[in-house]
Amino acid sequence: xxxxxxxxxxxxxxxxxxxxxxxxxxxxxxxxxxxxxxxxxxxxxxxxxxxxxxxxxxxxxxxxxxxxxxxxxxxxxxxxxxxxxxxxxxxxxxxxxxxxxxxxxxxxxxxxxxxxxxxxxxxxxxxxxxxxxxxxxxxxxxxxxxxxxxxxxxxxxxxxxxxxxxxxxxxxxxxxxxxxxxxxxxxxxxxxxxxxxxxxxxxxxxxxxxxxxxxxxxxx
Amino acid sequence: xxxxxxxxxxxxxxxxxxxxxxxxxxxxxxxxxxxxxxxxxxxxxxxxxxxxxxxxxxxxxxxxxxxxxxxxxxxxxxxxxxxxxxxxxxxxxxxxxxxxxxxxxxxxxxxxxxxxxxxxxxxxxxxxxxxxxxxxxxxxxxxxxxxxxxxxxxxxxxxxxxxxxxxxxxxxxxxxxxxxxxxxxxxxxxxxxxxxxxxxxxxxxxxxxxxxxxxxxxxxxxxxxxxxxxxx
Numbered sequence: 001x002x003x004x005x006x007x008x009x010x011x012x013x014x015x016x017x018x019x020x021x022x023x024x025x026x027x028x029x030x031x032x033x034x035x036x037x038x039x040x041x042x043x044x045x046x047x048x049x050x051x052x053x054x055x056x057x058x059x060x061x062x063x064x065x066x067x068x069x070x071x072x073x074x075x076x077x078x079x080x081x082x083x084x085x086x087x088x089x090x091x092x093x094x095x096x097x098x099x100x101x102x103x104x105x106x107x108x109x110x111x112x113x114x115x116x117x118x119x120x121x122x123x124x125x126x127x128x129x130x131x132x133x134x135x136x137x138x139x140x141x142x143x144x145x146x147x148x149x150x151x152x153x154x155x156x157x158x159x160x161x162x163x164x165x166x167x168x169x170x171x172x173x174x175x176x177x178x179x180x181x182x183x184x185x186x187x188x189x190x191x192x193x194x195x196x197x198x199x200x201x202x203x204x205x206x207x208x209x210x211x212x213x214x215x216x217x218x219x220x
Numbered sequence: 221x222x223x224x225x226x227x228x229x230x231x232x233x234x235x236x237x238x239x240x241x242x243x244x245x246x247x248x249x250x251x252x253x254x255x256x257x258x259x260x261x262x263x264x265x266x267x268x269x270x271x272x273x274x275x276x277x278x279x280x281x282x283x284x285x286x287x288x289x290x291x292x293x294x295x296x297x298x299x300x301x302x303x304x305x306x307x308x309x310x311x312x313x314x315x316x317x318x319x320x321x322x323x324x325x326x327x328x329x330x331x332x333x334x335x336x337x338x339x340x341x342x343x344x345x346x347x348x349x350x351x352x353x354x355x356x357x358x359x360x361x362x363x364x365x366x367x368x369x370x371x372x373x374x375x376x377x378x379x380x381x382x383x384x385x386x387x388x389x390x391x392x393x394x395x396x397x398x399x400x401x402x403x404x405x406x407x408x409x410x411x412x413x414x415x416x417x418x419x420x421x422x423x424x425x426x427x428x429x430x431x432x433x434x435x436x437x438x439x440x441x442x443x444x445x446x447x448x449x450x451x452x
Binding site: 013021022026028033035036037039040043046047135136137138 | 286310
């Protein structure tokens with residue numbers, strides 16, 4: 001017992017206890033992760049599906065949409081600098097629509113994450129904001145849940161539009177010489193979403209056939 | 221634990237040592253999320269849960285934690301438990317998680333959790349430590365509720381916006397009508413500082429008054445007057 005209080009003994013003992021605590025709590029975390037993973041994955045899928053249902057009527061396609069996707073690498077046209085997914089809706093095997101994950105990089109508070117559905121005919125099914133950091137009460141009307149106008153939310157104006165009705169050069173907010181409405185005092189958020197939506201439409205028009213032809217889960 | 225300790229813990233947490241008004245700990249998440257009542261109270265409730273769990277865990281393990289490495293071990297325990305709470309919420313209470321979820325990781329950055337573990341749970345039994353965690357958390361909840369309410373009312377003229385995500389069927393109150401233009405500073409970060417500053421000033425006034433009133437009353441009751449503390 002004479003070495004009980006030596007420096008070596010104390011530090012070894014302390015280090016040992018630290019290691020035991022670290023192992024025990026790491027084990028607890030990884031066990032929880034393992035147990036909860038399936039439930040979390042399921043609810044994330046459900047969440048994603050709910051969002052897609054907002055922009056694409058569930059009856060307009062009959063494939064398992066979330067399993068039928070192309071993994072896009074970094075794509076500047078879609079604003080994706082780390083890649084994202086493009087889901088493909090088909091009805092009886094015939095291409096019905098593409099659902100893009102896209103990013104408007106130039107929001108007032110940084111990036112605005114979007115989901116954009118484009119029909120096989122080039123018409124927009126709809127646009128939804130999935131994540132943003134725009135000013136609360138000012139720029140956040142781009143998210144229909146925050147939009148004060150519940151009957152005709154701002155983002156609803158894109159549904160049904162295509163590059164035929166609005167030429168790419170006109171695909172801007174009115175203030176920039178385009179055709180789309182914006183709210184005074186918060187042009188930047190509207191401009192970011194509008195421009196990003198236009199870019200997605202052009203990308204869809206250009207790559208539609210290649211996107212539908214690519215095999216499931218493949219990267220482009 | 222007896223009733224006396226319970227009362228003391230409750231009084232400390234809810235008023236005397238209120239985390240936001242007196243200890244001024246954990247202000248970063250407080251100021252960041254108190255833009256509306258629902259957000260603020262949601263963060264508060266998540267904090268209550270994490271504080272109760274981590275206080276309980278640390279108090280139970282306190283005899284195995286060497287003094288020299290207590291802080292790293294506390295941080296390890298808090299971070300691990302917060303992760304577990306986060307995952308469990310995400311998996312089993314997903315609808316609630318969509319509202320509260322973004323706040324749970326914020327709690328790890330809240331030094332009030334570490335402060336209570338160090339100041340209370342490390343020296344007391346698990347039951348009173350859990351009560352301390354809950355009461356400190358509830359003290360934060362009511363303060364956050366008031367702060368969020370004022371900011372929401374000033375900033376957007378509503379109360380309880382977002383309540384429908386927490387309790388379906390309820391709808392927000394529009395206090396000043398739909399054409400209230402909004403007073404943006406209420407929702408922006410400076411509004412948080414102004415409002416909290418006013419609340420602290422108000423609470424200090426109440427406290428000094430109470431402190432000044434006590435000895436006088438005690439003396440009139442014929443008891444020995446405690447020396448009045450001059451500190452504000």
